[in-house]
Amino acid sequence: MTVLRDTWIVFKRAMLLSLQNPAWVIIGLIQPILYIVLFGPLLTQMANVPGFPPGNAWNVFVPGILVQLGIFGGAFVGFGIISEWRSGVIDRMMVTPAARSALIAGRVLRDVVVLLVQSVVLIAVAIGFGLDVPVSALLLALVLVTLLGAAFSALSYAAGLALKSEDALAPLLNTLALPIVLLSGILLPMSMAPMWLQHVSDVVPFKHMVDALRAIFQGQIWVASVGIGFGLAFVFAILCLWLGTQVFRSQTR
Amino acid sequence: MTDQISTDTIIRARGLKRTFKTRGGMVEAVKGIDLTVERGRIVGFLGPNGAGKSTTLKMLVTLLTPTEGQATVVGCDLRNDPVGVRRRIGYVAQNGTTSPEAKVGLEIVSHAELYGIPRAEARRRGEELLGAFDLDGVWTRTCGSLSGGQRRRLDIVMGLIHRPELVFLDEPSTGLDPQSRANLWSHIRGVRDRLGTTVFLTTHYMDEADSLSDNLLVIDHGKIVAEGTSADLKSRVRGDAMTLTLRSPDQMPGAVAVAQAVAGAGNVQSEGNVLRFQAPNGAMVLPGLIRDLGAAGIEPIGAEVARPTLEDVFLTLTGRSLRD
Numbered sequence A: 001m002t003v004l005r006d007t008w009i010v011f012k013r014a015m016l017l018s019l020q021n022p023a024w025v026i027i028g029l030i031q032p033i034l035y036i037v038l039f040g041p042l043l044t045q046m047a048n049v050p051g052f053p054p055g056n057a058w059n060v061f062v063p064g065i066l067v068q069l070g071i072f073g074g075a076f077v078g079f080g081i082i083s084e085w086r087s088g089v090i091d092r093m094m095v096t097p098a099a100r101s102a103l104i105a106g107r108v109l110r111d112v113v114v115l116l117v118q119s120v121v122l123i124a125v126a127i128g129f130g131l132d133v134p135v136s137a138l139l140l141a142l143v144l145v146t147l148l149g150a151a152f153s154a155l156s157y158a159a160g161l162a163l164k165s166e167d168a169l170a171p172l173l174n175t176l177a178l179p180i181v182l183l184s185g186i187l188l189p190m191s192m193a194p195m196w197l198q199h200v201s202d203v204v205p206f207k208h209m210v211d212a213l214r215a216i217f218q219g220q221i222w223v224a225s226v227g228i229g230f231g232l233a234f235v236f237a238i239l240c241l242w243l244g245t246q247v248f249r250s251q252t253r
Numbered sequence B: 001m002t003d004q005i006s007t008d009t010i011i012r013a014r015g016l017k018r019t020f021k022t023r024g025g026m027v028e029a030v031k032g033i034d035l036t037v038e039r040g041r042i043v044g045f046l047g048p049n050g051a052g053k054s055t056t057l058k059m060l061v062t063l064l065t066p067t068e069g070q071a072t073v074v075g076c077d078l079r080n081d082p083v084g085v086r087r088r089i090g091y092v093a094q095n096g097t098t099s100p101e102a103k104v105g106l107e108i109v110s111h112a113e114l115y116g117i118p119r120a121e122a123r124r125r126g127e128e129l130l131g132a133f134d135l136d137g138v139w140t141r142t143c144g145s146l147s148g149g150q151r152r153r154l155d156i157v158m159g160l161i162h163r164p165e166l167v168f169l170d171e172p173s174t175g176l177d178p179q180s181r182a183n184l185w186s187h188i189r190g191v192r193d194r195l196g197t198t199v200f201l202t203t204h205y206m207d208e209a210d211s212l213s214d215n216l217l218v219i220d221h222g223k224i225v226a227e228g229t230s231a232d233l234k235s236r237v238r239g240d241a242m243t244l245t246l247r248s249p250d251q252m253p254g255a256v257a258v259a260q261a262v263a264g265a266g267n268v269q270s271e272g273n274v275l276r277f278q279a280p281n282g283a284m285v286l287p288g289l290i291r292d293l294g295a296a297g298i299e300p301i302g303a304e305v306a307r308p309t310l311e312d313v314f315l316t317l318t319g320r321s322l323r324d
């Protein structure tokens, strides 16, 4: 149980540090709103293009934005761990009796909470614009965002702490981000793509998560694509959290 | 147990080694260190940059696993009970302990909580320690807004919040101005004198090692090259530095002959009318020296005896200056 207690302590410190900077909080809330307000109307104009899924265009658009939020809400936290490491905070926590897994889990939890607040704001604004789905679908969306956010935040901490250099982390993240965005159908559904591109995107797990959420937002819950998407997200999250803990442990090797 | 450890021994390390794999090959940072530290002491671990001080410290505080060797720290085995070691020691790293954006109070309380200390108790202890370190009123300030000396004292407060029996300080005064250093030293003495905490500190400053430590360990190239009190170590240097100023350079040849006749004299050097040499027990040699010079018709106008510094010790031990 001390793991839970330690996680809570690390979470509280990280959360208070985040809240202490109001500019950061405001930017974090404005970004998802901008996506809905500035990009959504553009996309809804495309609803008649061949390949675009039927139904409410917002129900197609919002799942992609939520998955994107999950991925990129977590992906850049590694920069923070590098500066914490540099100022001696990581080593200082490592010489306490705290569980190593708690040192990363507490930080991941903070990132997930921030992400969930952003997601709720995004969904609320989207509902204002025309998103129309049942509450159960929204709850499942938040579960997916949680899994993705936790996974990418853990992965980013692992990479940051392993590399210990912003100059090495930045190109790594950029290299990964572009194919993920382009191939997972986040902005436009891959069903609009030519066949060869669809096949390429089939190997990108995040595409299946977007598909799962789109299915749910179309009112289908008991279909294979939902199981595949959520299953992948779950496995991916477990893998990343395990990897993150391993990297924290390996710091004292 | 056959290997009896004295109850007064707080650190006992045998054969500690650490190698790093780097792109350039293996780096042997610490090459087999034995050390014993007695409870209640301030022990200085002195050596030039890159000697292996931080690496040794990180092994002793469970931040790095030794490649070889073993150690008992505050009664706990480093390899078998790292958590036991962590509970009983404090560690202040060379590069600090706090986030610049975080409020002082947040860092202190969250750190204390990781040791299982309740919030209210953490706050009480924190305020008390801050007061003892002349840091009253900083609770709600961000760590980054403190001066260099204040921030370093806060680091030590962090390291003491769980009342460890032993605290490790890695280069506590590096980067501070002379006044803040002197101030920090008196606080570090206070840690031992008032709290009874054993202090193990590393430094590459001779004056810091000299003025703070009861005991010194000198490390160079990953090995301990000398051990003892600062006075012990200094007595290993050939002798005191003698400086005589003569009325005229013409008297130099005679004076050199007299100096060379002094028992144990060495390194006799002359420059103009100044004669320098080393001799054991310089203060006792001096009266006889002046008498002998007088007998040779030489009258010095100045005489000085200087005790060797740790700088001389390091030079004698390693053939290198500490600043190299």
Ligand SMILES: Nc1ncnc2c1ncn2[C@@H]1O[C@H](COP(=O)(O)OP(=O)(O)O)[C@@H](O)[C@H]1O
Pocket: B020, B021, B022, B027, B028, B029, B047, B048, B049, B050, B051, B052, B053, B054, B055, B056
């Ligand atoms: N993580 C590391 N990887 C590779 N080499 C290291 C690492 N840490 C220290 N070293 C090397 O080990 C030696 C001792 O370093 P260190 O213990 O930091 O010395 P000091 O603290 O006495 O200045 C140096 O040559 C340093 O470059």
Ligand SMILES: [Mg+2]
Pocket: B053, B054, B055, B094, B170, B171
């Ligand atoms: Mg060092």
